[in-house]
Amino acid sequence: MCSFDSLGYWLGSGVLLGALLVGCGGSSDDTSPASSDSGLDGSLDSSGDSAAPGDSNSAVDAGDGSTGVADSAAAGDAGDAGVHDGAAADAADGTVSTDGSDGSTTTTDGSDGSTTTTDSSDGSTITADASDSSTTSDSGDAASKVDASDAAVQDGMAPDANDGATADANDAGAVCGDGAASAPCVNPSTGANDFCTAGVCSACTDVTDDSTCKAAYGSAGHPYLCLAGACAPGECRTSADCATNASGTLCGVTTPNVCGKCTADTQCAKASADGGSLICDTATGACVAPTCTPGTGDPPTVCIANPSDVCCATNTCTPGTCCPGAAGDTFCALALDAAAATCSAKTLTCTTCPAVTGNVYAVDPANGSDQTGNGGSTAGCAFKTITRALQVVGAPAEPTTISVLGPSTVSTGETFPLILPDDVSVTTSGGAVTVDVPAGKSGFTLSSPNSSIYGGTGAALTISGQGNTATNGIVATTGSAATTEISNLTVTGFEDDGILVQFAGILTIGEGVTSTLNGTATTATTRHDGLHVTGTGNAIINVPQGSTPTHFDGNTNHGILVDGSGSITLTGSVINATAGTGTVTANGNYAAGLWVAQTAGTVAAPAPVNSVNGLVAFGNTDGNGIRIVPGSALKLRNSATLGNEASGINVSNEAAFGGSNDITHIDLGSPATADAGADYGNNALQEALGAAGHNTGVGICLDVRANGGTLLAAGNVFGTTNCAAALGDAGAPVLTSNATCGAGADLGIMVAGGGGGNDINVTQCTHP
Numbered sequence: 001m002c003s004f005d006s007l008g009y010w011l012g013s014g015v016l017l018g019a020l021l022v023g024c025g026g027s028s029d030d031t032s033p034a035s036s037d038s039g040l041d042g043s044l045d046s047s048g049d050s051a052a053p054g055d056s057n058s059a060v061d062a063g064d065g066s067t068g069v070a071d072s073a074a075a076g077d078a079g080d081a082g083v084h085d086g087a088a089a090d091a092a093d094g095t096v097s098t099d100g101s102d103g104s105t106t107t108t109d110g111s112d113g114s115t116t117t118t119d120s121s122d123g124s125t126i127t128a129d130a131s132d133s134s135t136t137s138d139s140g141d142a143a144s145k146v147d148a149s150d151a152a153v154q155d156g157m158a159p160d161a162n163d164g165a166t167a168d169a170n171d172a173g174a175v176c177g178d179g180a181a182s183a184p185c186v187n188p189s190t191g192a193n194d195f196c197t198a199g200v201c202s203a204c205t206d207v208t209d210d211s212t213c214k215a216a217y218g219s220a221g222h223p224y225l226c227l228a229g230a231c232a233p234g235e236c237r238t239s240a241d242c243a244t245n246a247s248g249t250l251c252g253v254t255t256p257n258v259c260g261k262c263t264a265d266t267q268c269a270k271a272s273a274d275g276g277s278l279i280c281d282t283a284t285g286a287c288v289a290p291t292c293t294p295g296t297g298d299p300p301t302v303c304i305a306n307p308s309d310v311c312c313a314t315n316t317c318t319p320g321t322c323c324p325g326a327a328g329d330t331f332c333a334l335a336l337d338a339a340a341a342t343c344s345a346k347t348l349t350c351t352t353c354p355a356v357t358g359n360v361y362a363v364d365p366a367n368g369s370d371q372t373g374n375g376g377s378t379a380g381c382a383f384k385t386i387t388r389a390l391q392v393v394g395a396p397a398e399p400t401t402i403s404v405l406g407p408s409t410v411s412t413g414e415t416f417p418l419i420l421p422d423d424v425s426v427t428t429s430g431g432a433v434t435v436d437v438p439a440g441k442s443g444f445t446l447s448s449p450n451s452s453i454y455g456g457t458g459a460a461l462t463i464s465g466q467g468n469t470a471t472n473g474i475v476a477t478t479g480s481a482a483t484t485e486i487s488n489l490t491v492t493g494f495e496d497d498g499i500l501v502q503f504a505g506i507l508t509i510g511e512g513v514t515s516t517l518n519g520t521a522t523t524a525t526t527r528h529d530g531l532h533v534t535g536t537g538n539a540i541i542n543v544p545q546g547s548t549p550t551h552f553d554g555n556t557n558h559g560i561l562v563d564g565s566g567s568i569t570l571t572g573s574v575i576n577a578t579a580g581t582g583t584v585t586a587n588g589n590y591a592a593g594l595w596v597a598q599t600a601g602t603v604a605a606p607a608p609v610n611s612v613n614g615l616v617a618f619g620n621t622d623g624n625g626i627r628i629v630p631g632s633a634l635k636l637r638n639s640a641t642l643g644n645e646a647s648g649i650n651v652s653n654e655a656a657f658g659g660s661n662d663i664t665h666i667d668l669g670s671p672a673t674a675d676a677g678a679d680y681g682n683n684a685l686q687e688a689l690g691a692a693g694h695n696t697g698v699g700i701c702l703d704v705r706a707n708g709g710t711l712l713a714a715g716n717v718f719g720t721t722n723c724a725a726a727l728g729d730a731g732a733p734v735l736t737s738n739a740t741c742g743a744g745a746d747l748g749i750m751v752a753g754g755g756g757g758n759d760i761n762v763t764q765c766t767h768p
Contacts, residue, residue, distance in 0.1 A: 267280060579693075588619050
């Protein structure tokens with residue numbers, strides 16, 4: 001099966017795989033899950049199998065010249081046989097099976113009733129274990145179901161000694177765990193961490209399956225929950241779950257679903273059931289009631305729970321240093337040694353600054369003061385931190401802007417993540433501003449409508465993960481809406497995804513956004529994405545023609561990843577397809593430009609549609625321009641996927657024997673029907689060999705199991721052949737195609753596991 005990018009996705013999901021292989025004409029380092037081989041071992045290089053423990057120089061198939069010996073330590077690893085015992089090891093089996101084309105020999109242990117079958121195409125022998133009635137076919141491996149010697153086979157148990165993976169359902173398909181409940185597995189439909197129920201790898205159900213996820217994946221100090229249909233690290237859903245947690249009694253105060261302690265009042269807003277009236281007890285790290293009893297006279301009463309708060313006539317602890325009124329003004333005049341000093345009713349601080357007008361509050365990280373500033377724009381009146389500005393702004397009754405003065409660096413004194421309330425925008429002015437997010441923290445949390453982050457004119461805004469040590473740059477989560485927006489900023493160098501849209505979050509991404517260099521290639525689990533949309537989240541990417549381009553380029557995994565029940569709505573414009581320019585690009589990423597692996601929908605209840613119009617996915621270095629897992633829903637128009645190491649578009653199962661086979665909701669171009677006129681794709685999908693923009697694989701690779709149906713791809717562009725053009729007298733142009741998804745052809749139609757019933761509809765063109 002041709003699935004160049006799925007390992008990249010699993011890397012992002014924290015699943016280790018022990019083997020890399022090439023399919024569909026990709027490089028030896030492409031990101032296909034090992035079971036996606038489809039017998040195309042002839043394209044494997046010497047490193048193709050070496051990553052799998054016990055499989056160095058694995059027995060590959062005919063024509064590769066390898067001389068490896070299959071790993072008998074894991075049941076079902078029978079050379080090219082792809083046999084599955086469904087057990088951790090079959091001690092009586094001990095079968096060795098290699099490729100006869102390279103002169104290797106085959107040993108069969110008849111003690112368990114096994115039989116030997118000869119591969120007529122290459123003379124190799126394949127051993128099937130009669131104890132489980134497994135069957136295989138190997139026709140030169142062009143249509144082999146699984147090549148166990150290099151496919152990182154899972155024998156239904158975790159871990160699999162053949163590939164070293166904790167759990168990979170690559171070849172186990174729907175069957176896993178030998179029927180044992182709570183066995184961890186990678187869901188073949190989604191690539192998500194899930195668990196086995198009655199021998200089937202099943203998506204978990206939020207809340208209900210928390211205990212099962214904990215049993216399957218958790219360990220002491222590393223708990224798991226079912227989050228958005230996948231088992232993921234987490235220990236709490238509400239603060240009640242943290243009541244006895246030594247790390248803190250607040251759920252999600254700094255990291256979603258993780259218990260922690262507060263350090264500032266702003267963090268208690270999300271922990272408060274009444275909308276944010278709690279304050280932070282800085283001694284205990286707990287959010288407490290803000291009630292207090294004010295004193296009399298000039299000196300303000302400092303709140304015991306939080307010394308940064310004062311107790312004024314409202315009997316409520318509030319961030320500040322003074323109380324407004326005649327007594328407060330007298331106190332401030334003495335404190336600042338300035339007769340004109342007053343206590344600002346807005347900031348509760350002593351100041352000589354005029355009152356702020358226009359609901360625009362200034363932050364000057366270099367010269368501002370959180371003690372004497374009131375957010376004014378005059379010299380010496382700005383706040384020093386965004387954190388202080390957010391405290392003062394609170395929950396404004398009308399749109400309010402926090403403007404950070406540059407050139408400057410935002411870091412010292414800030415409390416991360418910076419959580420923007422409704423009707424609050426953060427922008428920049430005067431010069432470039434860099435927000436340095438500390439290690440282990442995320443930069444901004446957007447959980448309210450009508451909030452935004454954007455760089456001002458001539459004042460570039462960069463949110464930095466400081467060498468991939470901070471977690472996420474921007475997180476949009478439940479509570480955000482289509483009016484939650486970002487534009488004209490750069491997110492770079494984060495440990496995890498640069499921009500994360502999770503749970504029920506909604507984020508509009510406008511012009512001038514760049515998310516790059518996120519994740520690292522240090523280990524198999526550290527590759528991450530420019531934009532990741534998961535849960536039921538939705539990212540609205542709107543960068544029409546003439547706008548400053550937005551880029552999801554140069555990330556260590558995918559440019560854009562959509563999984564769970566997430567979706568994107570993308571509107572862009574291709575500028576130069578063969579040069580890889582456009583208003584929205586996903587270029588030069590390690591894996592796919594766009595990777596769509598939604599939780600498998602059904603005909604009656606399909607996954608949310610990803611509407612993509614005008615995307616450029618160019619030059620992705622180890623995968624496809626766009627990878628789509630069946631069961632996902634995508635409508636692609638007026639886009640360009642060229643110059644990629646693998647194929648322009650790859651539609652393939654997550655595993656040769658598992659995952660959805662439903663391609664009915666994938667629309668790359670629709671022909672005319674009895675009910676409607678044609679809605680052609682107009683997507684540039686391949687260039688000629690040697691031409692700029694040539695995909696090493698094919699333009700479209702369809703690699704699903706037999707009888708998957710016909711993929712809609714009418715009216716697209718392949719080099720100089722425009723299948724959307726009106727037919728001439730000579731009839732429809734004929735596209736090149738093959739059954740390997742390689743050699744730079746226009747189309748590749750493969751069938752995982754053998755068989756037929758799959759096709760690509762390229763109306764106004766034809767194919768052999």
